[in-house]
Amino acid sequence: MSVDYLKRASRTAEDTTAEARPVVEAMLADIAARGETAVRDYAAKLDGWHGGILVTAEEAERRAAEVPAALRADIDYAVDRVRRFAEAQRASVRDFEVEISPGVVAGQKLVPMAVAGCYVPAGRYAHIASAYMGVATAKAAGVPTVIACSGPRGGSGIHPAVLYALRRAGADAIMTLGGVQAIAALAHGLFTGKPADIVVGPGNKFVAEAKRQIYGKVGIDVFAGPSEVAVIADATADPEVVAVDLVAQMEHGHESPGWLIATDRALADAVMRRVPELIAALPPTARDAAGAAWRDFGEVVLCATREEAVEVSDRYCCEHLQVQAADPAWWLANLRNYGSLFLGEETTVAFGDKATGPNHILPTKAAGRYSAGLSVHKFLKPLSWQRMTREGSRDVALATARISRAEGMEAHARSADIRLARYFPGTDFDLGEPVTG
Numbered sequence: 001m002s003v004d005y006l007k008r009a010s011r012t013a014e015d016t017t018a019e020a021r022p023v024v025e026a027m028l029a030d031i032a033a034r035g036e037t038a039v040r041d042y043a044a045k046l047d048g049w050h051g052g053i054l055v056t057a058e059e060a061e062r063r064a065a066e067v068p069a070a071l072r073a074d075i076d077y078a079v080d081r082v083r084r085f086a087e088a089q090r091a092s093v094r095d096f097e098v099e100i101s102p103g104v105v106a107g108q109k110l111v112p113m114a115v116a117g118c119y120v121p122a123g124r125y126a127h128i129a130s131a132y133m134g135v136a137t138a139k140a141a142g143v144p145t146v147i148a149c150s151g152p153r154g155g156s157g158i159h160p161a162v163l164y165a166l167r168r169a170g171a172d173a174i175m176t177l178g179g180v181q182a183i184a185a186l187a188h189g190l191f192t193g194k195p196a197d198i199v200v201g202p203g204n205k206f207v208a209e210a211k212r213q214i215y216g217k218v219g220i221d222v223f224a225g226p227s228e229v230a231v232i233a234d235a236t237a238d239p240e241v242v243a244v245d246l247v248a249q250m251e252h253g254h255e256s257p258g259w260l261i262a263t264d265r266a267l268a269d270a271v272m273r274r275v276p277e278l279i280a281a282l283p284p285t286a287r288d289a290a291g292a293a294w295r296d297f298g299e300v301v302l303c304a305t306r307e308e309a310v311e312v313s314d315r316y317c318c319e320h321l322q323v324q325a326a327d328p329a330w331w332l333a334n335l336r337n338y339g340s341l342f343l344g345e346e347t348t349v350a351f352g353d354k355a356t357g358p359n360h361i362l363p364t365k366a367a368g369r370y371s372a373g374l375s376v377h378k379f380l381k382p383l384s385w386q387r388m389t390r391e392g393s394r395d396v397a398l399a400t401a402r403i404s405r406a407e408g409m410e411a412h413a414r415s416a417d418i419r420l421a422r423y424f425p426g427t428d429f430d431l432g433e434p435v436t437g
């Protein structure tokens with residue numbers, strides 16, 4: 001491949017994970033040992049929160065009512081769209097049964113998990129949209145109990161618009177908790193008495209690492225860490241729009257990569273000139289985050305052909321992938337690794353982040369190679385079952401007896417033997433060589 005790196009990153013995703021690992025390990029062990037007391041200690045130390053953890057229904061309602069009516073209407077609009085997409089996902093999977101051979105029926109039954117924990121980040125920004133992305137999707141999957149956690153934003157607790165969004169999306173319980181302590185509290189069922197079956201939601205490197213480490217005790221959606229954006233652009237793209245969109249996602253945090261994969265040198269040069277200017281013109285919080293993100297994690301790759309651009313993009317496996325290039329259908333058909341795809345200049349990651357409908361909780365750090373983002377499927381177990389008639393069981397039993405004995409598993413084989421003897425008395429079957437060892 002003849003790709004040319006016009007800008008290279010000085011830090012990688014592995015660096016940030018490595019920084020979080022020991023901190024998270026110690027916190028999870030402490031919370032496992034000391035429970036709610038440890039959680040309260042971390043909430044006080046890390047987030048300055050000394051108030052109650054469980055938000056009462058009365059308090060949630062009162063504070064949600066502080067949200068201006070126009071913003072409430074926008075949130076309602078977005079929640080509806082996320083719910084509609086999630087309901088379409090639910091309708092795309094179904095229970096089924098199939099007669100595999102005469103008298104042998106097997107099936108799939110979709111069973112929602114009983115308790116879902118939804119994390120809503122709250123460090124740098126009030127993540128209103130993450131509130132409905134998690135909760136509305138769990139509810140569309142049919143999860144009866146959804147417990148949400150979000151960190152305090154100032155002295156009065158969770159941001160009122162986040163509270164409004166959580167209620168609107170259908171949260172059954174809400175806790176004022178952020179970070180590792182929130183993930184642990186959800187997994188152990190602290191404060192609610194209801195340990196989650198799955199914990200979902202995006203977060204910073206500590207939150208993402210906490211989910212990774214606690215996985216096994218509890219299910220998780222995916223490794224959804226610091227946001228990433230890649231734009232694939234050819235000579236037809238508008239460099240100003242490309243630059244604005246890259247900067248938009250780097251606003252998320254110091255560790256949010258922005259990658260440009262270009263097939264045109266002039267376009268790449270124009271974007272690289274413009275990005276620092278756009279960052280410099282942002283308000284301070286966003287400027288700090290995007291400035292560091294571009295300096296440390298930004299990359300610009302120049303490819304000779306669009307096939308090469310696909311290869312490079314599949315290797316990056318970016319969380320958010322925008323294509324601002326001719327022939328969107330070709331890109332949709334050929335790209336294989338990403339969290340979510342945004343085709344054409346008319347759409348952008350920011351739309352998907354807030355209001356289009358598909359979920360914004362998406363795989364980062366190349367987890368898109370093996371998993372998609374949050375969807376109703378993550379909350380549903382496609383459980384299998386089987387049932388057979390006596391006649392139908394005969395051939396299955398014979399294969400089982402012989403395979404079991406070939407494996408050296410005599411007790412398994414006898415489960416087949418006893419049925420054959422009862423259902424087909426007097427018949428002489430070839431049951432394989434008895435296991436002697």
Ligand SMILES: NC(=O)c1ccc[n+]([C@@H]2O[C@H](COP(=O)([O-])OP(=O)(O)OC[C@H]3O[C@@H](n4cnc5c(N)ncnc54)[C@H](O)[C@@H]3O)[C@@H](O)[C@H]2O)c1
Pocket residue numbers: 023046047120121122123124125130151177178179180181202203204205206207223224225226227228252253256319360361362363364
């Ligand atoms: N992948 C996705 O789908 C997706 C979607 C939206 C947002 N995001 C990402 O979510 C993240 C939100 O990050 P945030 O920091 O603003 O909010 P956050 O809620 O994820 O993290 C804040 C918490 O981190 C904990 N914390 C901070 N410093 C710590 C330390 N030194 N040790 C232990 N714990 C510490 C605190 O308890 C705090 O409550 C961003 O990185 C953003 O890119 C990802």
Ligand SMILES: [Zn+2]
Pocket residue numbers: 227248249252349350353
């Ligand atoms: Zn974003």
